[in-house]
Structures are given as C-alpha cells and as structure tokens.
Amino acid sequence: MSGVNEPTAPGDRQWPARLHGLWQASQDVADVTEMSRHVYTLILTEPGVLAVTGTRWRHGELRYLRRATAGEPLTTTAGPPRATAAFPPRPAPGPDSRPVVHLHDLGAGHGALAPEGDVLRDAGARWALEARFGLGDGDGDWAAICVGLAGRPEPDADLVPRLVQLSEVLVASHRRVTQSREHERRQTEDAFLAEASLQMDSSLDVQETLGRVARLAVPAVAEGCVVHLFQRSGRLTPVASAHVAAVAQPWLDGLARDDRWLAALLGRAVDQGEDVRLSGAGLDGGPFGPGAAGPGTAVRAVTVNALRARGKAIGTLTFTYQRDLEDVATPRMLRDLALRAALAIDTTTAYEQRRRHVELLQFQLLPRALPTWPGVALHSAYEVADDSLDVGGDFYDAVVDRDGRLALVIGDVCGRGAEAAAMTGLARNTLRTLLEDGTSPANALERLNATLLDQSANRFVTALVALLTPTGGAEYAVEVVTAGHPRPLVRRAGGQVEEIPGAGVFLGVVPDIGVEPARLTMSPGDTLVMFTDGLTEARSAEGTMFEELLPAAVAECAERPDPAAELIARASKFRTTGNDDTAVLVARLEGRP
Amino acid sequence: MTAGTGTGRLDPGSVLVVEDSPEDTEAIERALRQTHPDLRTEFVARGDGLVEALLAREELPGLILLDLNMPGVGGHALLAAIRARPELRDVTVVVFTSSTSPHEVEASYAAGADSYIYKPVNFRLFRTVLKGAVDYWRQQSGPGTGL
Known part of the structure; x- marks a missing residue:
C-alpha cells in the first residue's frame, strides 16, 4: 500500500x-x-x-x-x-x-x-x-x-x-x-412535544391525561410506552401504557406490573437520577432483545426517564423500541417530555387535592341530613362551581323548633375562600340556634344582621327563612322572610307557579334591614322551592338567564323524585356562562287535598 | 398476520386507505409516497359495500388504514363488519384517527383493530406516525414481504 x-x-x-x-x-x-x-x-x-x-x-x-x-x-x-x-x-x-x-x-x-x-x-x-x-x-x-x-x-x-x-x-x-435529517428529526420531535403538551392541558384527570400521552407517543416515539407513578405506599405502579399492536398490549401491561428486571431498571432511573438507555448486550437478562421470549424478542432498545417535579421523583416514563437504533428518540426529547409530563401530573394532582379539600370543607358547612317532619318531604342539592378552587358561601338548613314547627333556611355569603367559609358557618349556626329556640324568622335575620355588624365583617350575606306551621287540618301556614335573597317560588298542586313577595336588604351592611314577612297557606301537593342566585344567573350562549325558564322548570320538576337535583341538572345543562355555586332546597307537602 | 388463509390471497405490498377527508387522504398519500415509495396504495372515501367488495377480490390488501369518523357506515361499524368475516381475518386493520380518548381506543380494540394510531395535525409528525405503523406491521409480517 x-x-x-x-x-x-x-x-x-x-x-x-x-x-x-x-x-x-x-x-x-x-x-x-x-x-x-x-x-x-x-x-x-x-x-x-x-x-x-x-x-x-x-x-x-x-x-x-x-x-x-x-x-x-x-x-x-x-x-x-x-x-x-x-x-x-x-x-x-x-x-x-x-x-x-x-x-x-x-x-x-x-x-x-x-x-x-x-x-x-x-x-x-x-x-x-x-x-x-x-x-x-x-x-x-x-x-x-x-x-x-x-x-x-x-x-x-x-x-x-x-x-x-x-x-x-x-x-x-x-x-x-x-x-x-437532524433538522427534520428535531422538527418532528418539537411537533410531538407540542402535541403532547396540548393533550396534557386538555384534561385535569391524571389517569386520562397519561393515557392520552402514552397513546400519542406510540408509534410517534416508540412502539411501546409505559408510565409508572409512585403510590402513597412508595411503590411504583403502572398507570398508563400503550403499544402499537393491540395484541402486545396485555404483554406490556404484564411486564409493567410484574417484571423484576424492568422494576430494577426503573429504580435505577429514579435512584441514580440517570436517563437509562439500553440496547444490544445491555438488554441481556431482561424481557427484551433476541434472548427474550414472546413480543419482547423484537425490542431493540429501552429508555427510562424519571419524572421529577419540584425536586421529587413522582414516577417514570419508559419506552420500548423495535425500530432501528438510529431512530430511537434523542435524550433531549425524552428529557423534555419527562419534564412536561411531570409538571402536568404535579399540577393536576395538586389541583385534585385542593378540590377534594374544598369539597370536604363545603359539605362540612351543610347539614349532614335534613330532618324528617310529618307531611313534608325535604330535598336539597348543592353544586360546586366547576372551575372553583375555593369554598363557596351558599348554605341551607332545616330546623324543627321547640314548638314542633319546621324552619327552612337558605342563604349565600358574598365571595369565596376561607373568610367566606367562616362567615357561612357563623350565619348558618346563628340562624339554627335562634330558630331552634323559636325565634321568629324576621327576628332571627335581624339578630344575625346585628352579629355580622358587630364583627365588622366586610362581606354581606343574603338569606331567606320559611317557617311552616301546621294549622290543624291538612294545610300549613307559611311565613317567608327574605333579606336580599332571591324570592322563592311555590308550585301549587294544580301546576301554577307563584313567586312569594318579600322585602329586606342584605345582612351585614346596615342596622335596619327592613324585612317584611310574607304569609301564605300551603296545601298537600304544593311545593316550596328555595334557591341561591347560582340557579337563576346561569346563562345560555344566547345570553338568556335560567331565571326566565325557572317557573316552567319548577312546574315540571316539582313532582319528580328529587326535584332539587333535577333543577340543578337542568341549570347546568343550560349554562354556558355564569358558573357559580348553586344550592336548592325544596319542601313538598305530601298527599293530595 | 399470516398469509393466504382467507378467500383472497393477501397482497402484503398493498395498503387500502378508508378515509373520507380529502385533506387527510392527500396527506396520507404524500406521507406514504415519501416513506414507502414501494407500497401500493388505494383510497376509498366510504365504507358502504366495502366488505362485499373485498370479498369479491382475488387479492386482499395486507393492511387497511381506517378512519373512524366517516359518513354512512362509520369506522366502528366497518371494523366490526371486517372482523365478522373470517375470510378477512389476515388483513391488518389500523385505526387512524384524531382522538386519543381511552374510550375510543378500548372500543376499537374490542372491535378487533390491530392498532390504534393517533392522527396528528403536524405533517412531519403525521408522516412519522404513519411510517412507524407501516414499519411495525412490515416487521411483523417478516422480511422479504412488502409489508
């Protein structure tokens, strides 16, 4: 040479x-x-x-x-x-x-x-x-x-x-x-990351989000994808997986759940903070590669990235590849995807936790059960605003007083959050104590107003009390007092719906609330419907308020098995804007006259 | 996928695309031309009568790429109709659709789809995904076959 x-x-x-x-x-x-x-x-x-x-x-x-x-x-x-x-x-x-x-x-x-x-x-x-x-x-x-x-x-x-x-x-x-090729590959990977981010933003359900991302990644990134998350027990558990072939899906699920070699690999990615990337002889001893059995034989490479959020490992992202080694995803893309997924999971988990706490607190502010009272069926329903992460101020209650009368209460504290929750508790318990003692509805609201003014609370409250007294026959005398609250409706046994008049301003603002009790008689088959403004202010895409449809809805729903839940469901279906908490309390006088 | 147990002979080098959107049809054609120029592609816009037409053929496509949302006989119904015919059991059916909903995936697998592939908007990704699916089934059918 x-x-x-x-x-x-x-x-x-x-x-x-x-x-x-x-x-x-x-x-x-x-x-x-x-x-x-x-x-x-x-x-x-x-x-x-x-x-x-x-x-x-x-x-x-x-x-x-x-x-x-x-x-x-x-x-x-x-x-x-x-x-x-x-x-x-x-x-x-x-x-x-x-x-x-x-x-x-x-x-x-x-x-x-x-x-x-x-x-x-x-x-x-x-x-x-x-x-x-x-x-x-x-x-x-x-x-x-x-x-x-x-x-x-x-x-x-x-x-x-x-x-x-x-x-x-x-x-x-x-x-x-x-x-x-490098340029093309980078563009494709960036397009994948953008699509994955969109999928992650589209749902606040962790399980569903991860399922969607795994599906998107197959076969865009690899032939198989598994996401594991740490459970409270500290154990890594598969929560989502996807394989390009339906027939290989159970095999992949089984490996993700039970395979010790894979479990050790995931542990390595988590414990050593290492992006694992194995091919060739690196797959020896595991369920992948030429030496393995079943669908794993065709797997040429495996990557594992830890999912970390706020410095803590929350899970792992695993891909199995059957493609040429040069087509295995780049470390840059895998790290980026793991980061985005971890942040999405962390945010969603935090959201779910907060929402659970809010719901728990919200229901603590409501009566666990409504009392049974002869001749009257009580129904209540409560809906928390979809996008809310704060406790709302709607409340309701039903109290049998020392004279055996039934007092029904519904109210709404302006605003949301911890302060509103505290005031809701105060308002509901004050009214309950006063009404149990037999205080008249007007007096009870005036006393609550005085209490709120004493506390110099910077929020106002609306409330309504309806007191039902048996008259000895089949009828009931009903006294309704409102303080700045939406007026209730009565659906008569014959089907006609009436609004009960009332006067009175918000509680917690001025000393004289000017309440004027309204008195009516209700007979068996009549239904009293009380609600908060979340129901009336639900607004359709055309700008119509549910308030306009409410009398007709009450006429139809009053005889349903659960009229309160039915009314809330109708308003929810109708609503495109005006998302607020909604409470409904219904008293139906049983039997026909 | 094994060859030749149905009525028609399986042509592993041919792909039948059932897709009603002209834009997606064009994108699939362009993508496959770039990634698998050797593949014979055939396009139909509706599923009506397709099973009968397939049964009458002497050669069956190795792979059917199926859109789920179509007028007339929808993708799910067509998938079920294909899987109801033992003569077509060797044809690989890949659902290629714009939803990643886990419910849709489960329904397609239950109806007998071999793959469920998400149809991305970005063309580069679209081409990559399509290539990944075709390469996978080509690998499954063994070396030396067109698919």
Missing part, C-alpha cells in the same frame, strides 16, 4: 461538467445511497475501471459494503460479510481530514484490501485505488471508495485526483443529508 496524493490531473474536457452535475445532484438527494449511485455511475465511465466498491466503517466495524460494475447495478450488503476480525485494520482518517488515495496490489494475497479486494478481484481487477475519508461524525467514523483496475495506474493518472474530488462530493453530500 502506498500513498499517491495530489498528482497532476490533465483530465478530459467533460470531467468538470460531469463533476459539476454531481455537485448539483448532491444538493437534492434524500440519502447517501442515492448519492452513491450517482458517484458509482460516473466513476464506472472512467477508462480502465472494472468495478467500484464503497464501505462505511464505525469504530473498526464495517457497517455496509456497496458494489457496482458496468454490468451490475448498485447492491448493498449490510454489516460485515464475515467476522470483523478477518479484516486487517486500516488506519482511520481524522473526521475532517482531506481524502487520501492509496494504491493496493490485489495480487498480494486474499487479505489485501479486505473485504473490497475479493469483490474487485471477482470483477477481474488486479490493482485498486482506494480513497479513504472521514465523515465528520466523530473519530472512527469513515468511509472508502475503491476502484478496481486491470493494470497498475500511473502515479499521475487522472483517476487519482478524480477519486479525491468524488470523495469530497460524498463527504459534502453526507454532511448535508445528516444535517437535513
């Missing part, structure tokens, strides 16, 4: 034009194979060239061998045709060094220029010129094009500089294709 660099090149007149055409082609090709075809076709037109080969090497290992002769089009053999050790090592060029041309005597034995020598000899070549060049992907990544010749070339043969020029075209083409 001897170096024959930079000889003189007289060249024919067509060569520059053909080389120019090749440079142009190098700007359009989609992959290096296509470019090789152009180069080999051109080089085979050179006088004396019997065959051409191309080899690609990485860290001493042959990646593929291409060959072409005048009569045989380009063929590619992937990987080494025999054991790599059989090839005498050739010094790898530096990643950015210029192509170097070497002359080889193919008659010097079968080991000469292996593995290309055999191919070229088969085509009748006795001598070979080899252009060796680095591909710029790091040390140890290089390629060679060899031409087989019948006779020994002159040191100043045109072929030598031409091989250098063709190698330069291949290097440039490789660089452009690689950069273009």
Whole structure:
C-alpha cells in the first residue's frame, strides 16, 4: 500500500461538467445511497475501471459494503460479510481530514484490501485505488471508495485526483443529508412535544391525561410506552401504557406490573437520577432483545426517564423500541417530555387535592341530613362551581323548633375562600340556634344582621327563612322572610307557579334591614322551592338567564323524585356562562287535598 | 398476520386507505409516497359495500388504514363488519384517527383493530406516525414481504 496524493490531473474536457452535475445532484438527494449511485455511475465511465466498491466503517466495524460494475447495478450488503476480525485494520482518517488515495496490489494475497479486494478481484481487477475519508461524525467514523483496475495506474493518472474530488462530493453530500435529517428529526420531535403538551392541558384527570400521552407517543416515539407513578405506599405502579399492536398490549401491561428486571431498571432511573438507555448486550437478562421470549424478542432498545417535579421523583416514563437504533428518540426529547409530563401530573394532582379539600370543607358547612317532619318531604342539592378552587358561601338548613314547627333556611355569603367559609358557618349556626329556640324568622335575620355588624365583617350575606306551621287540618301556614335573597317560588298542586313577595336588604351592611314577612297557606301537593342566585344567573350562549325558564322548570320538576337535583341538572345543562355555586332546597307537602 | 388463509390471497405490498377527508387522504398519500415509495396504495372515501367488495377480490390488501369518523357506515361499524368475516381475518386493520380518548381506543380494540394510531395535525409528525405503523406491521409480517 502506498500513498499517491495530489498528482497532476490533465483530465478530459467533460470531467468538470460531469463533476459539476454531481455537485448539483448532491444538493437534492434524500440519502447517501442515492448519492452513491450517482458517484458509482460516473466513476464506472472512467477508462480502465472494472468495478467500484464503497464501505462505511464505525469504530473498526464495517457497517455496509456497496458494489457496482458496468454490468451490475448498485447492491448493498449490510454489516460485515464475515467476522470483523478477518479484516486487517486500516488506519482511520481524522473526521475532517482531506481524502487520501492509496494504491493496493490485489495480487498480494486474499487479505489485501479486505473485504473490497475479493469483490474487485471477482470483477477481474488486479490493482485498486482506494480513497479513504472521514465523515465528520466523530473519530472512527469513515468511509472508502475503491476502484478496481486491470493494470497498475500511473502515479499521475487522472483517476487519482478524480477519486479525491468524488470523495469530497460524498463527504459534502453526507454532511448535508445528516444535517437535513437532524433538522427534520428535531422538527418532528418539537411537533410531538407540542402535541403532547396540548393533550396534557386538555384534561385535569391524571389517569386520562397519561393515557392520552402514552397513546400519542406510540408509534410517534416508540412502539411501546409505559408510565409508572409512585403510590402513597412508595411503590411504583403502572398507570398508563400503550403499544402499537393491540395484541402486545396485555404483554406490556404484564411486564409493567410484574417484571423484576424492568422494576430494577426503573429504580435505577429514579435512584441514580440517570436517563437509562439500553440496547444490544445491555438488554441481556431482561424481557427484551433476541434472548427474550414472546413480543419482547423484537425490542431493540429501552429508555427510562424519571419524572421529577419540584425536586421529587413522582414516577417514570419508559419506552420500548423495535425500530432501528438510529431512530430511537434523542435524550433531549425524552428529557423534555419527562419534564412536561411531570409538571402536568404535579399540577393536576395538586389541583385534585385542593378540590377534594374544598369539597370536604363545603359539605362540612351543610347539614349532614335534613330532618324528617310529618307531611313534608325535604330535598336539597348543592353544586360546586366547576372551575372553583375555593369554598363557596351558599348554605341551607332545616330546623324543627321547640314548638314542633319546621324552619327552612337558605342563604349565600358574598365571595369565596376561607373568610367566606367562616362567615357561612357563623350565619348558618346563628340562624339554627335562634330558630331552634323559636325565634321568629324576621327576628332571627335581624339578630344575625346585628352579629355580622358587630364583627365588622366586610362581606354581606343574603338569606331567606320559611317557617311552616301546621294549622290543624291538612294545610300549613307559611311565613317567608327574605333579606336580599332571591324570592322563592311555590308550585301549587294544580301546576301554577307563584313567586312569594318579600322585602329586606342584605345582612351585614346596615342596622335596619327592613324585612317584611310574607304569609301564605300551603296545601298537600304544593311545593316550596328555595334557591341561591347560582340557579337563576346561569346563562345560555344566547345570553338568556335560567331565571326566565325557572317557573316552567319548577312546574315540571316539582313532582319528580328529587326535584332539587333535577333543577340543578337542568341549570347546568343550560349554562354556558355564569358558573357559580348553586344550592336548592325544596319542601313538598305530601298527599293530595 | 399470516398469509393466504382467507378467500383472497393477501397482497402484503398493498395498503387500502378508508378515509373520507380529502385533506387527510392527500396527506396520507404524500406521507406514504415519501416513506414507502414501494407500497401500493388505494383510497376509498366510504365504507358502504366495502366488505362485499373485498370479498369479491382475488387479492386482499395486507393492511387497511381506517378512519373512524366517516359518513354512512362509520369506522366502528366497518371494523366490526371486517372482523365478522373470517375470510378477512389476515388483513391488518389500523385505526387512524384524531382522538386519543381511552374510550375510543378500548372500543376499537374490542372491535378487533390491530392498532390504534393517533392522527396528528403536524405533517412531519403525521408522516412519522404513519411510517412507524407501516414499519411495525412490515416487521411483523417478516422480511422479504412488502409489508
């Protein structure tokens, strides 16, 4: 082997034009194979060239061998045709060094220029010129094009500089294709991250969100995806998984749940804060790779990333890949996805926790059960505003006083949050205590007003009290007092709906609330419906308030098994804006007159 | 997927796309042309009469790419109709749809879909997803076959 660099090149007149055409082609090709075809076709037109080969090497290992002769089009053999050790090592060029041309005597034995020598000899070549060049992907990544010749070339043969020029075209083409692929891949990964973020934002249900993300990732990122989360017990438990093949889904679920090798791998990602990335021999001993059984055989790589939020590991994100190793997701994308998923889970979990606390506190502010009172069926319903993370101020109650009368209460503290909750408790308990003692509704509201003013509370309260007194027959005398609260409705047994008049301003603002009790008689079959403004102010997309539909809704719902829940359900269905807490309390006088 | 147990011979190099949206049809055609130029693709916009048409063929497509939301016979009904015919059992059916709802996935799997693939809006991602699904089933059907 001897170096024959930079000889003189007289060249024919067509060569520059053909080389120019090749440079142009190098700007359009989609992959290096296509470019090789152009180069080999051109080089085979050179006088004396019997065959051409191309080899690609990485860290001493042959990646593929291409060959072409005048009569045989380009063929590619992937990987080494025999054991790599059989090839005498050739010094790898530096990643950015210029192509170097070497002359080889193919008659010097079968080991000469292996593995290309055999191919070229088969085509009748006795001598070979080899252009060796680095591909710029790091040390140890290089390629060679060899031409087989019948006779020994002159040191100043045109072929030598031409091989250098063709190698330069291949290097440039490789660089452009690689950069273009990297760009394409990054764009695709960014598009995936954007879609994943959208999915994560679309639901506040952790389980559903993770299920959607896993489904989105398959096969965009990998063939299989599993998300594990730490449970309160400290155990990592699979919460979502997806596989590109329906038939492999149970297999993946089983592994995610029970496989010890995988569990150890997840532990490694969590404990050592390491992004795990395994392929080849790294998969030995586990349920993946050629040595494994079942669907795992086809798995070529596995990645695991810990999910961390606020410095704490909350779970893991695992992918299984059956695709080429070069198509395995980049560490950048996996880290980014894990980060986004962890934040989404953390936010959603915090939201769910807060919402649970709010609901718990809210229901603590309401009576656990309504009393039973002869002849009257009581129904109540409460709906917390969908998007609220604060306790609301709606309340209701039903109290049987010391004289056996039934007092019904409904009210609303302005605003939300801890202060509103405290005032709700105060208002409800004050009214309950007073009404139990037999205080009249008007007096009870005036006393509550005085209490609120004493406390200098900066919130106002609306309230309504209805006192039902049996008259001895089938009828009841009803006294209704309102203080700034929506007026209740009575649905008579015959179906007509009446609004009960009332006067009185909000509680907690001025000393004189000016209440004026309204008195009416109710008979069996009549229904008294009390509610907070969340019901009346539910607004449709067209701007109509539910208040306008309420009398008709009350007429229809009064005889239903649970009229309170039915009214709230109707308002919810109707509502597109005006999302507020809603309370409804209904007293239906039983029996027909 | 094994070849040749139904009435028609399975043509693993052919894909039948059932898709009513012209935009999605164009995107699928463009994506597959770029990633699998060797694949023969055929497009139909409606599911009505499709099972009967398939049964009358001498060669069945190796893979059917099925949109769920279509006028007339919907994707779910078509999937069920395909799976009800033993002659079509070797045809791989990939549901390709714009929902990631776990409910839809479960319903499609219960009806016999081989894959449930989300249809992204971004074309690069769309092409990647489609390539991933076709490559997967090509790998399953073994080397040397078109699919």
